Amino acid sequence: MKIQQQGETLCITGIKELGLANCNSFGEEVRRALPEGIKDIVIDLSETSYMDCSGLGALVALGKTARLQNGEVSVRLLNPAPAVRQIINLTKMSWLFPGLTVAESAATHSARLLAGYLARSI
Amino acid sequence: MKAILICPGERPAVAALKQTLPWALLPLFGKNLLEYWLDHLAQSGATQIIVLTSEQPELVQAAIGNGARWGLSVEVVLETREPTPVLARKKYRERMDADWLTEPDDVIVANCFPGLPQHQLFNGYADWFAALQEFLPRAAGANRIGVRELKPGVWVGLRSRIAASARLCAPCWVGEQVRIGPRSVVGPMSVVEDRALIESDCHIAASVVGPQTLVGKGTEVMDSLAWDNKLLNWKTGSLVTVPDAFLLCALGRPALPRKATNWLTQLNAFYARNKGDWQLFWKDLLMNKGG
Structure with missing residues (x-):
């Protein structure tokens, strides 16, 4: 798993599985890396082949922690595989993750943010 | 003929x-x-x-x-x-x-x-679902015993229990011995097969719930075939095995038709199933007799 900060956005990529076995370590790792002033957490689920309710709970808890720490923070899930999307829909959790659609990957998202930042700076 | x-x-x-x-x-x-x-x-x-x-x-x-x-x-x-x-x-x-x-x-x-x-x-899955939808009004044919049309386009089988606050939207089919919990919404375009259990606050639309399948509390099943712990989206063909049994799971083994056998065969099968126990029983009996 890779965690990168791009301005006010935290990008999390390379999650292979998110279930009972690793949801605690995922939460810990992200919380440790959660800097002040983050407004947006983007989680790329394109490589995630398995997710259960513990994994989903970890994502919800992450959003809650981030909001407690930094105020208004949005958690966005990018490119969830169909199977993961089915689990999210089954649990009626999609409303918690705005913009849950097949979207650009976190890398592309970061690149776009960086380009925007550079454009504003220049 | x-x-x-x-x-x-x-x-x-x-x-x-x-x-x-x-x-x-x-x-x-x-x-x-x-x-x-x-x-x-x-x-x-x-x-x-x-x-x-x-x-x-x-x-x-x-x-x-x-x-x-x-x-x-x-x-x-x-x-x-x-x-x-x-x-x-x-x-x-x-x-x-x-x-x-x-x-x-x-x-x-x-x-x-x-x-x-x-x-x-x-x-294909979409064709499968379309065929079920097309056949739904005919499924309660004249030679079907016990199926009632509760309101236009809503059929319910024998011994099914539907909570007063649950809502059935036409067209939908609820099989025999189905339980539907409070505030659940089933339909439109939905089929709940026999002995399925839909807990409270569920939403099932454009879907089929298989026989003896539990749909857990607060679960939403859309455009899918939910069968045991399998969830298949008939629009995309995507299949997932739901890991959490409280969301979706099989309530029991599907009832296979029983093969008609005579009492001797059944006795033999019973002996074969419990062979170990029988051997222990005889051994114990003989040893006690000897002692």
Whole structure:
């Protein structure tokens, strides 16, 4: 798993599985890396082949922690595989993750943010 | 009048739907395809049916018996692979050259519901779902006992319990012994098969819930076939095995048709199942007697 900060956005990529076995370590790792002033957490689920309710709970808890720490923070899930999307829909959790659609990957998202930042700076 | 009924063999386009049962015995609105076709053939004037199957003939035989239920004489024949209607006609019509139903009704492949040849079940998941929807109003036919139409387009089977605050939206089918919990919404375009359990606050739309399947509290099943712990989106073909049993799971093993056996065979089977216990019992008895 890779965690990168791009301005006010935290990008999390390379999650292979998110279930009972690793949801605690995922939460810990992200919380440790959660800097002040983050407004947006983007989680790329394109490589995630398995997710259960513990994994989903970890994502919800992450959003809650981030909001407690930094105020208004949005958690966005990018490119969830169909199977993961089915689990999210089954649990009626999609409303918690705005913009849950097949979207650009976190890398592309970061690149776009960086380009925007550079454009504003220049 | 005679006819041949061919059970579907391999159907790769809908492989994820395949259970342990042959396709022809898969429950659809509480009955299997063979039963629907035997009903239809009996009404068409057939009296003798040859059922050709390429898998588990004993289960097929156990499910339909000798056909007396329909006033038919049914013979189940095992084929190495599913024959085409042309081959079946060539092989069996020559053997039994008496009176037959007229072509093409003399040889039927159970690929669709009776009377709906334009809606093939096994071409893909979307076709499967479309065929079910098309057949839904006909499933509660005249010879169906116990199914009530609660309101236009909403059918409910015997001994089903629906909470007062649950909502059924037409068209929908609720099978026998189904439980639907408070504030759940079932329909439109939904089928809940026999003995399914829908807990409270669920939402099921454009979906099929398989027999003896638990849909957990607060779960939303949309555009899907929920069967045991499998969730298949019929629009995208995406299949997921739901890891959390409180969301979706099988309530028990599907009821396989029992093979009729005599008491001696049953006693023998009972002994074979409990062989270890019996041996211990005799050993203990003999040792105590000796001591």
